[in-house]
Amino acid sequence: NAGVTQTPKFRVLKTGQSMTLLCAQDMNHEYMYWYRQDPGMGLRLIHYSVGEGTTAKGEVPDGYNVSRLKKQNFLLGLESAAPSQTSVYFCASTAQGSTSKNIQYFGAGTRLSVL
Amino acid sequence: LAKTTQPISMDSYEGQEVNITCSHNNIATNDYITWYQQFPSQGPRFIIQGYKTKVTNEVASLFIPADRKSSTLSLPRVSLSDTAVYYCLVGPTFYNQGGKLIFGQGTELSVKP
Numbered sequence: 001n002a003g004v005t006q007t008p009k010f011r012v013l014k015t016g017q018s019m020t021l022l023c024a025q026d027m028n029h030e031y032m033y034w035y036r037q038d039p040g041m042g043l044r045l046i047h048y049s050v051g052e053g054t055t056a057k058g059e060v061p062d063g064y065n066v067s068r069l070k071k072q073n074f075l076l077g078l079e080s081a082a083p084s085q086t087s088v089y090f091c092a093s094t095a096q097g098s099t100s101k102n103i104q105y106f107g108a109g110t111r112l113s114v115l
Numbered sequence: 116l117a118k119t120t121q122p123i124s125m126d127s128y129e130g131q132e133v134n135i136t137c138s139h140n141n142i143a144t145n146d147y148i149t150w151y152q153q154f155p156s157q158g159p160r161f162i163i164q165g166y167k168t169k170v171t172n173e174v175a176s177l178f179i180p181a182d183r184k185s186s187t188l189s190l191p192r193v194s195l196s197d198t199a200v201y202y203c204l205v206g207p208t209f210y211n212q213g214g215k216l217i218f219g220q221g222t223e224l225s226v227k228p
Contacts (some may be wrong), residue, residue, distance in 0.1 A: 004158075009116075042202070043159070043218035090158045101147065103208065104216060106158025 002026050006091050006107035013081045013114045021076040021110050023091030030096040032074040033058075033104065034066060036087040043090060049074055050096075081114045088112070119203045124223040133190040135222050137203030140184050148179060148186045153204045153221070159202060161189070190224075198226045 004025045013019055023032065030051050035043040035058075045058030049068040063085060065077045074093075078085060092104040093112050120138040127133045139148070147166050151159040163170055164184070165177040176189040190197055200221040 033216075036166070040220060042220045045216075092158070101149075101150070101164055103161045103164065104159075106160065107154070109158055 004091055004105050004107035006089075006110050008110060009108065010111045011113070013078075013112065015082060015114060017081050018077070018079050019081065019112075020078075021089055021091075021112075022074070023074045023093075023107060025072055025091075025093040025105070026076075027093060027095070027105065028071070028103075029093035030071070031094045032045065032065070032068065033092045033094075034074065034076045035090045035092065036060065036085075037090060037109075038087050045065055046089075081112075083114045086112060086114045118173050118217075119219050121201075121203050121219065121222045123220060124225070125228065126156075126225050127193055128227050129194055130192050133193050133197070133224060133226075134184055135188045135201055135203075135224070136188075137188070138185045139205045140205070140215055142205050143207070145207045146205045148183075148209070149175065149206075149216075150175070150177065150188050151203045151204065153200045153202065155199075158217060161219075162201075193224075193226045195226050195228060197224065 007022045034046040043059045044060050046059050046064050047066040049055045052071045055066045068077045071084040088109045090109050091107045094104045132197040149164040150162045152162050153159040163175050164179045165179050167179050170177045178187045200223050201219050204216050
C-alpha cells in the first residue's frame with residue numbers, strides 16, 4: 001500500500017516556465033490537499049478538493065491551479081513559475097466520515113526551485 | 116479554526132521525557148486536538164489525537180485539562196530519532212469547511228546524546 005505518492009521529487013524551473021505536480025493516493029480518500037512549506041512558515045494550504053471534479057481555494061492560491069479529474073489524483077499546476085514559488089510542496093489526503101477523525105496522510109514532498 | 120501557540124524550539128537529551136505544551140484559548144466545542152510529527156525532508160505524520168483528559172498510544176501521551184484551553188504532548192524517554200518538528204492542530208473531525216487544517220510553525224525538538 002503506497003499511500004500518498006508525489007511526483008516529481010525534485011524540480012528546477014526557470015522563471016516563466018510551467019509545470020504540473022502530480023499527487024496520487026491509493027486509499028480511496030475523498031479529500032485531497034496541496035500545501036507549501038517555506039522555512040519558518042509551517043505548512044500553508046494552497047488548494048483542496050472535497051471530491052472528484054471539485055476544487056476550492058486555500059490560504060495561498062495565487063499563481064496555482066488544480067484539477068481533480070479522478071478521485072485518486074490531484075494535480076497542482078504552475079502556469080508561469082516565479083522565484084517566490086520556490087518551496088517544498090506537500091500533498092495530503094483524508095477520508096470522509098467520522099471514523100477518519102480528519103487525520104491527513106502526507107506524501108514525501110516535491111522540492112521545487114525557480115531560478 | 117482555533118489558533119494555536121506552541122514554543123518555537125526545545126532541547127532535550129536522550130532518555131528524558133519531553134513535554135510540549137500548546138495553547139488554544141479559542142477552542143470550540145466540536146474541536147479535537149491533533150499532533151503531527153515531521154522529520155526533515157519528509158511530510159508530516161499523525162501522532163495522536165484527543166478531545167479531553169488523557170490519551171495514550173505507543174508513541175506518545177496527550178494530556179488535556181478540563182477547560183481544554185491547552186494540551187501537552189508527552190514523549191517518554193526520547194531518543195535521537197525523535198528529533199523533529201511537532202505541530203499542534205485544533206479543528207473539527209467532521210467535515211466542516213472541507214476538513215481544512217491550519218499548521219502553525221510547530222515546535223522544533225532537538226534531542227542530544
